[in-house]
Amino acid sequence: MTKTWRLTRRKFLIGLGTLTGGVAVGLPLGLPYVRRQAFKFLAQGGIPAGSIGNDPLLWFQFTADNMLNIHMTKVEMGQGVHTALAQLAAEELEVPWDNVRVHQAGTLRGPVDSFGTAASASISGLYIPLRQLAANYRMMLSTAAAEHLGTQVILENGVFTASNAKTITLEDTSKLSLEWQAPEDDAPLKSISQFKLIGQSMPRVDVVSKLTAQPMYSYDMRSSNSTTYYGAIARPPVAGAQIDRVNNQTAKAMSDVISLVTRDDFVGVVAKTREIAQDAIKSMDIDWIMPKLINDSDIDALLTPTSDNAAELKRVGNSSSALNSEAVILSEYSTPMASNAPLEPQSSLAEMDEDGVMHVRTPTQFPSQTRSAVANAIDMDENNVNVIPTHLGGGFGRRQRAESAVEAAILAIESGLPVHVGWTREDEFLFDRFRPPTKHRLKAVLNNKGQIDALEHRQSSGDVLFTEIPTIAASIAGSDFGATRGIDPVYTIPNLSLYAHRAKLPVDTSSWRGLGLLANTFANESFIDELAHLANEDPLQFRLDHLSGEFGNLLRAALERVADMAQWPGKIGNGVGMGIACCRDYGTVIAEIVQVNIVNNNILVPKVWAVMDAGLVINPDGATNQVQGNIIWGLGSALKEAINFENGRPSASNFGDYPLLRMDEAPDMEVKLLPSDRPPQGVGEPAIGPIPAALANAIFAATGKRIRKLPLTI
Template sequence: MSDAVAPKKSWRPTRRQFLLGLGVGGVGALALGLPAMRLAVSRAVDEGLVPSSDPLDPTLWFEVLRDDRVRLHLPKVEMGQGIHTALAQIAAEELEVPWERLEVVHATTAHGPVDKQGTSGSMTVVGLYQPLRESAATLREMLRTEAARQLGVQASALVAAGGTLSVRDQPEKKLRYGEVVAKHTGTWEVPEHPPALKPAKDFQFIGKSMPRVDLEAKLTGQGVYGYDQRLPGMLYGATARPPRLGSTLRAAREGKARQQPGVVEVLMGSDFASVAAESREQAHAALAHLELEWTEGESLQQADVEARTTVKDGEGVLVQEEGDVPEHLGRGKQLSAEYRTPLAAHAHLEPQSALVEVKPERVRVWASTQMPGSIRKQVAKALERDEESVELVPTHLGGGFGRRLDAKAAIEAARLSRATGRPVHVGWTRAEEFRHGFFRPPTHHVLKASLEESGKVLAIEHQQASGDVIFSLMPGAVGAVMGADFGAWRGATIRYAMPHRRTLAQRVELPVPTATWRGLGLLANTFAVEGFMDELAHAAGEDPLAFRLKHLGDDELGRRFRRVLEAAAKQAGWGSAAPEGRARGIACSVDMNTVVAQVAEVSVESGRPRVHRFTCAVDCGLVINPDGATAQVEGGIMMALSSALSERITIKNGQVEAENFYDYPLLTMREAPEIDTLLVGEGDKPLGMGEPPMGPVAAAVANALFTLTGKRLRSLPLKL
């Protein structure tokens, strides 16, 4: 049963916000759902606050089954980041259930609306930590109350442990959770007051490196990814792609496509031409037999992209201002520098894919997506169906990184399924992924500063220009109203304690599709800001670590920065001589309220940078799973290092040049550095971890290369 409630601003749900039902997981099962409770969007992106979800969406679901298993339906998708394991630990902690009896599954839009915020932004564990604890604790107390009734004792006399409720002074008098559910009749009683949460000193799961809940399925091939999803009688779909950026379909005729082997349907609309066939190869081969006319599109060259992505002095949106920068920027010793970062691909291993089955009464979509709710809505719109008739089933994702927000594959499959009456699977090719997806936008940065005689920074300014990150996924009016993309200037503000500082962000409209990429603008902005900080340190004649420490405030953020900087430096051997032929560089950043400091140890081999060791100290608050947190650090460093050393999308004659990994090289295992991770955080709540380790990587490497070679590299990828 369910009652409508007004949206809440607090974390804690009311009794009437719990959705209770019997039989959801089978006869005699108890199912409980909790609406997502999030902090509202406020202040600035830098503060790491979590966007609000619709407070009426039941996005956390437990099922207690008769065999004592507890099934947790999660609204967030697992794409290798380990969130299902961390969330399971949080749930098991309050529910007092054995680890081996807790199952985790993706929620589907039919079971309970998935989180409309999707899975992105390092916000999953942060946003669900408190709601999940409260939900699990509430379910525990509901079971306690019912067990007390069945045993004829006071609820306060029962102890919950190991999935069992036993009488404190009579331990032989007990009921397992499954027994409580099986014997229950009538209505479940929801606690009148929020239940007490377990104190940290009693944690059994939180803070421990528990084994990943998805590991066995992935190791044994049982975990299903969107590209692998199959149904009996299914077809494969393919859609024609434009020859150049900006080209649109002017006219389309079937030609001889329908006569090709295996072809079942040729479907054309005002802006698409698609084929459904018995195999993927047949579908793609038939595309060559369509007769298509395209508009000319963009005759864009690489130089055009860089020319358009250029800071215009004094323009843009003011996103940070403290003191009077114009008044003080011309005093003392003055420095300026320009930094650039290029277009970059997501390069995830699994291309875009979706399987759709359209039937008169309902539509089912299986997709590798970070945004189940959004994809469902877009498929319903494309089919002109009621959204409630569309069910989206999230699968495992072969990498996300912001690329899995796209609905194209699902829409293409849905159209073909409706036309053929059979399930249709669309899986993009690698060339489609590289040439027709969207990219991390290019950026340009102009930094200026003035130094006092004491070597302290008096004034500093960061002007940044970037293509769209978030705005490209929003209605056009948003960009016109806000002026600068808040995703693009993530990490751009100056977080050191300097008296006069300001940041301006400029939006650049490009004919190249750009959007979200892991960390949004974090890597590019931190590369510029921390590279410039290193330049200032050398200009002041000071050690780069000491220079940073000198510019930290006495507030909480300053203390946290100091903790990670000193920890990373000590572990890396900062201040001692590096091995022969090597040098060290340091950089730091704060993102999603997580503070990171990194030291890179580099050399030059055959004229190319080589990174041998990375030391990373992270303050991410309460660590739920140390092994999972360490994996996120290692993965973030590897991805950012690959971007820093080799990745670059280039444009020639209006087309993306790369079409596969052979012309878009990634960091190899041989090139992977040794990584030391230090988790030095404090606090009673977790902070974001998926993206913050990306921030300082490129700057730390560039700073080390300067120390080694005397050459300041201000553009990515780093080339000597």
């Protein structure tokens, strides 16, 4: 499996080389400097959004009746990206919205995205490139239509009209026999005031399909021209165990078992039904070589920050001397491991066609990397592997890898049959790639005006993105930029130090919605609230007093607006209170207020208010839906979600051990998006950040109790 993440690795290496400049010539600037610059770039500049290529015909295809098919590289996992990207393209192509159809591009045909769908970066990253591709194509079509009709043309509602009243549709124009050439200079893009689709809450392109039981998810996939068979895999009792010896005599004798597949460390079955395949696996007698069985205490010991594994992320002024004071305020926070638990367990359909191409329909956020993983596992050329992402029944970062794609491909190539492999919910929990646990030690000193003079945040986290990149890049970067996401406080503080400690945990941890944003914002925004109370200042006013600069002003507007909506500070006492928190996530700022009501030591949340400035918003209703969902995610983490380890196993095997937030626990909510002419920023994750801190701050307002550990309990 060594090739699995080669593309990612190369990308991150190039990225780091570019931003540091000095890596290849012996680190003349010194490793700490390079690391701080890397942190600055990744914290503020953002993650690569992926390439789109320069061939409009890969993306855009006009069909009979003048419809436009758009072939998307980005994967739809509920975030609404297909709708918003279609708005960008249709806007510049001047295609009526009703004529737009969206398709997911497979890796064999159509555009290939070198990155993937993650980091709330699809819209911010493709806002210019996709519009430019569409505008250039429109220019090519206009030129062709003008030549064909012999005079200048105007494009309206998908039809070119010439001054002599002759017309030609976009579709007919696209099929003219010409030598098509891309324009030498880019076509002009529309200005914001010319937008007809961008900024409008167009209905989701997938909404009707999703509500009328259409087969669109990986678990729905069946071979279109042959019987589908079902695969099951022998899964170890704990992650990391390896097969020692297999006795599959009973399975061999079972009727309706079609094929038994045994490879190094892989035992699978193909059968006529899903249940028979699973029964055949259960009938096998397998000895496993067990790894060291992990317990919470092992993880906790590794997570405790020690000074010898710290990477300095940022240094302003001299916080170490300022914090060397008897008046230093110290608080420690922690967050547990958590599960992604997308509601659709992963599954994949693999099927070889007559031309020797392996087609794999799979729920992946990273189609290119999944193609490499499949090609490597079945020893085929990548050009003969077609990974076709389906709609995802939730992604949230877990679908960075699609293990079932590899499993189905192995079973399909060994059996010569179309095979569907579906994970169970128990598989999802046992082999999840968890949100890493974190610990945070924050120190501060207030000056005689009650303002923050110095602040230090030492964070310790399991890996997030370091699990995907080679050791060398990790050692250069020093800190995991997934784990540190959101650690840089939004406030102006004269002496500030940020440190990250890498805990190499014996558990598979990876991307979870917002990566480190939730944990770091929980620590930062709880601590700010503590400082405000120690300074005898209103928590809102204390925050406003520490804001300056461009993003400070954006946050000020968001905080003031949300306070106005919630009528901050509301009623306080007798178990009732409000808490406020905010964060910046790349170019997005968000402020949120949580109302809490403590009844018999139960934490009830009747209402949440949120105000977000994410630049120009392509689809306001879709962005609002993302904020609403993130509020639920934030509350679920604040109140419920935690994974512990005992004897090598996670504490959850199904939702009975890992309850999600339910509708009767969900608050009423009011969401406001601030108007902005800034370019579009991410909307899929930022709103998750402030929620746990806002709730902890509300509990403090209501009860005087400060809770510094997630999930919050009284």
